[in-house]
Amino acid sequence: MRRVDVDDLDDLAxxxxxxxxxxxxxxxxxxxIAKEAIRQHGPVTVLDASEVDDDALVVPSAMMGAPxxxxxxxxxxxxxxxxxxALQSYLGREITAxxxxxxxxxxxxxxxxxxxxxxxxxxxxxxxxxxxxELQMCTPGLAGVKATPMAIADEKGNAAIIETVSNxxxxxxxxxxxxxxxxxxxxxxxxMSGRQVKDTMIHGTLALCQEIGRAIREARAAHAxxxxxxxxxxxxxxxxxxxxxxxxxxxxxxxxxxxxxxxGVGDDAGATLVLQFQNEHLVALRDGxxxxxxxxxxxxxxxxxxxxxxxEELRYGFRVTVLGAPCDPRWRSPEGLALVGPRYFGYxxxxxxxxxxxAG
Amino acid sequence: MRRVDVDDLDDLAxxxxxxxxxxxxxxxxxxxIAKEAIRQHGPVTVLDASEVDDDALVVPSAMMGAPxxxxxxxxxxxxxxxxxxALQSYLGREITAxxxxxxxxxxxxxxxxxxxxxxxxxxxxxxxxxxxxELQMCTPGLAGVKATPMAIADEKGNAAIIETVSNxxxxxxxxxxxxxxxxxxxxxxxxMSGRQVKDTMIHGTLALCQEIGRAIREARAAHAxxxxxxxxxxxxxxxxxxxxxxxxxxxxxxxxxxxxxxxGVGDDAGATLVLQFQNEHLVALRDGxxxxxxxxxxxxxxxxxxxxxxxEELRYGFRVTVLGAPCDPRWRSPEGLALVGPRYFGYxxxxxxxxxxxAG
Numbered sequence: 197m198r199r200v201d202v203d204d205l206d207d208l209a210x211x212x213x214x215x216x217x218x219x220x221x222x223x224x225x226x227x228x229i230a231k232e233a234i235r236q237h238g239p240v241t242v243l244d245a246s247e248v249d250d251d252a253l254v255v256p257s258a259m260m261g262a263p264x265x266x267x268x269x270x271x272x273x274x275x276x277x278x279x280x281x282a283l284q285s286y287l288g289r290e291i292t293a294x295x296x297x298x299x300x301x302x303x304x305x306x307x308x309x310x311x312x313x314x315x316x317x318x319x320x321x322x323x324x325x326x327x328x329x330e331l332q333m334c335t336p337g338l339a340g341v342k343a344t345p346m347a348i349a350d351e352k353g354n355a356a357i358i359e360t361v362s363n364x365x366x367x368x369x370x371x372x373x374x375x376x377x378x379x380x381x382x383x384x385x386x387x388m389s390g391r392q393v394k395d396t397m398i399h400g401t402l403a404l405c406q407e408i409g410r411a412i413r414e415a416r417a418a419h420a421x422x423x424x425x426x427x428x429x430x431x432x433x434x435x436x437x438x439x440x441x442x443x444x445x446x447x448x449x450x451x452x453x454x455x456x457x458x459x460g461v462g463d464d465a466g467a468t469l470v471l472q473f474q475n476e477h478l479v480a481l482r483d484g485x486x487x488x489x490x491x492x493x494x495x496x497x498x499x500x501x502x503x504x505x506x507x508e509e510l511r512y513g514f515r516v517t518v519l520g521a522p523c524d525p526r527w528r529s530p531e532g533l534a535l536v537g538p539r540y541f542g543y544x545x546x547x548x549x550x551x552x553x554x555a556g
Numbered sequence: 557m558r559r560v561d562v563d564d565l566d567d568l569a570x571x572x573x574x575x576x577x578x579x580x581x582x583x584x585x586x587x588x589i590a591k592e593a594i595r596q597h598g599p600v601t602v603l604d605a606s607e608v609d610d611d612a613l614v615v616p617s618a619m620m621g622a623p624x625x626x627x628x629x630x631x632x633x634x635x636x637x638x639x640x641x642a643l644q645s646y647l648g649r650e651i652t653a654x655x656x657x658x659x660x661x662x663x664x665x666x667x668x669x670x671x672x673x674x675x676x677x678x679x680x681x682x683x684x685x686x687x688x689x690e691l692q693m694c695t696p697g698l699a700g701v702k703a704t705p706m707a708i709a710d711e712k713g714n715a716a717i718i719e720t721v722s723n724x725x726x727x728x729x730x731x732x733x734x735x736x737x738x739x740x741x742x743x744x745x746x747x748m749s750g751r752q753v754k755d756t757m758i759h760g761t762l763a764l765c766q767e768i769g770r771a772i773r774e775a776r777a778a779h780a781x782x783x784x785x786x787x788x789x790x791x792x793x794x795x796x797x798x799x800x801x802x803x804x805x806x807x808x809x810x811x812x813x814x815x816x817x818x819x820g821v822g823d824d825a826g827a828t829l830v831l832q833f834q835n836e837h838l839v840a841l842r843d844g845x846x847x848x849x850x851x852x853x854x855x856x857x858x859x860x861x862x863x864x865x866x867x868e869e870l871r872y873g874f875r876v877t878v879l880g881a882p883c884d885p886r887w888r889s890p891e892g893l894a895l896v897g898p899r900y901f902g903y904x905x906x907x908x909x910x911x912x913x914x915a916g
Contacts, residue, residue: 286646286717353721354729357646361713369714372732 197247199239200318200402202231205305207409212304213504214408214426215401217493219452219476220300220327221259222506229273230308237312243293245321245399252390253289254319255280257310258297260331260348260370261380262452262475273309275349276382280310283347283384286357295319295393297334297386299401300327301506306382321397323386325524326493329451329475331370332363333536335526336386339396346370346385350377375450398524404429412502422502423517426495432521433554435480435487436469437462437499440514445507451475456496456510458518469518471496473507478541480518488520489543491527491536492550495519520550557607559599560678560762562591565665567769572664573864574768574786575761577853579812579836580660580687581619582866589633590668597672603653605681605759612750613649614679615640617670618657620691620708620730621740622812622835633669635709636742640670643707643744646717655679655753657694657746659761660687661866666742681757683746685884686853689811689835691730692723693896695886696746699756706730706745710737735810758884764789772862782862783877786855792881793914795840795847796829797822797859800874805867811835816856816870818878829878831856833867838901840878848880849903851887851896852910855879880910 200208209223216223234240248254257280284291294310297303299322311318323334331343343366349355356373360366366385374381388396411425427434438458445454451474460467470481477494480487488494496505499515510516526532528549538545560568569583576583594600608614617640644651654670657663659682671678683694691703703726709715716733720726726745734741748756771785787794798818805814811834820827830841837854840847848854856865859875870876886892888909898905 282719352725354725355719356729357717359642359715365712365714368736369716369733372736373729376728376732 198242200242200308201239202234204406205230205308207413208402208406209301209305209409210412210504211405211408212299213301213506214495214497215325215405215493216300216327216504216506217476217495218473218507219329220298220304221302222508223301223305223504226302226305230305230312233273233309233312237315240308240311241317242402243317243319245319245394245397248293248319248390248393250389250391252292253287253387254293254295254390254393255283255291255384255387256295256297256323257307257382257384258303259306259380260383261374262447262450272351273313275351276306276310277313278355279347279349279382280314280384282349282355282357283345283387286345286347287387291316292390293317293319295397296322296401298322298324298327299405303327304402304405319393320402321393321399322401323397325398325401327476328536331367331385334386335398335524336388336392336396337363338526338531338535341386341388341392341396343385345387346383348373348381348383350381371450379447379450416501423497423519426497426502427519430493430521432493432519433550434517435520435554436460436467436482436518437464438469438516440510440512440516443510443512452507454507458516461515471518474541475507477507479538479543479545480520486545486548487553488550489538489545489547490541491523491532493521493523495521520554522550557604558602560602560668561599562594564766565590565668567773568762568766569661569665569769570772570864571765571768572659573661573866574855574857575685575765575853576660576687576864576866577836577855578833578867579689580658580664581662582868583661583665583864586662586665590665590672593633593669593672597675600668600671601677602762603677603679605679605754605757608653608679608750608753610749610751612652613647613747614653614655614750614753615643615651615744615747616655616657616683617667617742617744618663619666619740620743621734622807622810632711633673635711636666636670637673638715639707639709639742640674640744642709642715642717643705643747646705646707647747651676652750653677653679655757656682656761658682658684658687659765663687664762664765679753680762681753681759682761683757685758685761687836688896691727691745694746695758695884696748696752696756697723698886698891698895701746701748701752701756703745705747706743708733708741708743710741731810739807739810776861783857783879786857786862787879790853790881792853792879793910794877795880795914796820796827796842796878797824798829798876800870800872800876803870803872812867814867818876821875831878834901835867837867839898839903839905840880846905846908847913848910849898849905849907850901851883851892853881853883855881880914882910
């Protein structure tokens with residue numbers, strides 16, 4: 197058990213945006229909302245998964261939608277509490293703790309708002325080990341946990357409780373509601389026992405985010421390579437150095453979709469890397485050949501600062517370094533790849549681990 | 557209080573399809589499902605609105621979506637009970653009775669399924685006095701009753717409870733869910749006290765449907781004009797006699813939209829009537845001039861039998877008579893016209909009552 201205060205959130209948000217692989221929302225907005233909640237209600241108690249009682253009731257809270265929209269339609273922090281309380285009331289049982297749905301700039305910090313405002317602990321874990329665009333892409337789901345009953349709420353005061361026959365149907369109905377709500381909404385879902393948190397979630401995500409954020413900050417203060425620490429922590433690979441020459445972006449079926457084209461510099465001069473994204477980066481193609489693909493992590497950072505860049509921030513002229521890192525091993529199982537592998541996202545590619553592609 | 561049995565449903569479904577003004581679903585399917593439920597569970601007790609206790613809890617049950625889809629995706633009767641029971645469980649109170657959301661082929665008979673299967677009475681009333689395409693178009697809403705909490709369910713087992721800040725938002729979120737569910741779903745909404753049923757609903761709709769259906773049947777048996785009785789009961793007007801020469805139809809944003817073109821015969825020879833519909837007929841234009849418009853009722857019947865034809869059945873070659881009749885007077889108020897007048901549906905027309913247009 198530890199206490200997370202306002203000052204801890206800067207490192208945490210940076211690390212979360214790295215793991216967000218381009219998605220998971222803007223780290224600045226999530227941080228500001230969480231800081232405000234902690235200033236008003238005091239520091240948040242963060243529990244390791246091992247510290248949660250087996251019969252506790254734990255519910256992840258998150259933002260759903262297109263991060264591009266969130267930049268213009270900033271959440272107040274009320275709607276995520278509305279969603280959480282709607283689910284608690286529907287379940288008819290007090291929720292013991294909240295936790296993170298995914299690692300990502302916004303979704304790693306939003307649950308702090310819920311924890312601070314409701315005075316409940318936050319479990320240091322998440323359901324993806326990175327960010328993914330759809331609700332069924334969660335390790336508890338892979339292990340048979342149902343996403344529903346799920347609550348969804350918007351900033352206007354509209355809310356819904358959804359019960360579905362599968363987590364894919366949860367995604368479909370919640371996405372339709374999110375689009376109607378203006379392409380962003382707040383959600384509470386995958387209600388779990390403490391036992392299920394231990395068995396099916398990815399543990400220590402917040403600590404990992406803080407570690408990455410701190411390492412980047414310290415490297416910069418020491419005028420050392422600001423990218424090396426991220427690679428070290430994530431067992432990652434430097435895939436490409438270059439300059440963004442084109443970003444094509446559209447908000448489609450409630451997602452921020454598009455692709456970015458990067459022209460190589462230094463050792464990569466003469467080559468081109470194309471990144472394709474759906475909220476998150478899904479495939480990196482170097483001169484047409486895949487060098488990393490979902491579910492592995494593809495991360496874009498500023499070459500000179502090591503700071504993560506979300507897909508919605510990517511623009512012409514940025515000097516960036518593209519990194520790849522292995523995903524949680526559960527995602528590389530046949531069942532995991534069926535949920536989040538390249539073919540699910542429409543790419544005619546068999547999954548090859550980033551470390552194999554880098555080796556050869 | 558009276559008992560409605562299997563044999564009563566034939567007249568009732570015909571009359572309901574007349575009031576459905578082209579929408580409200582197919583009368584045959586609704587009747588078959590209701591008959592099956594009554595055969596299994598016994599006759600349904602129908603109450604007049606005046607017989608309902610002021611503190612009773614009454615909830616209309618209905619089908620939502622494009623009737624065109626319902627013809628191919630026939631409901632089992634289970635999903636409407638699922639929706640109704642989901643709302644009852646959410647309200648945490650036993651629902652005393654169900655009632656009809658609208659008058660229409662399917663939606664006048666679907667509530668019999670709920671009443672028969674759950675052993676509760678059915679209140680003889682509805683919220684439109686006809687069929688309309690959207691959820692906020694209900695007289696209780698006009699009087700300030702909220703459509704939510706609302707339950708929605710599909711045939712696969714998916715369901716949701718929706719709470720919104722306005723009845724227009726209920727329509728938006730429920731429509732998005734309906735589209736995702738395959739363009740048809742079952743709903744329970746506008747939970748009301750008995751007092752509200754008395755004050756805000758349109759009374760005696762089922763009796764009126766039966767009266768119309770019986771009058772058509774008896775006129776045909778007597779080889780009399782089968783259209784005159786409908787006109788007499790509804791204080792209606794014969795607008796046009798003709799042959800359907802073209803029907804353009806599309807399922808768009810979850811509705812059956814389109815227009816039908818009718819070439820005049822007899823006294824109407826040489827003229828053309830165009831009907832524009834969104835599930836229901838909304839405007840009738842004779843040689844470009846409006847002869848009836850929403851919220852007044854525009855009904856298409858077979859010229860030789862007086863039988864109602866829904867928009868999805870309309871096709872080339874049908875010999876039809878188009879009728880107009882005044883809507884419930886509440887719809888002609890400024891507030892009513894804001895909800896269901898021609899401008900709401902996108903027509904650049906000021907509402908003129910059908911009886912004035914017929915006189916002029």
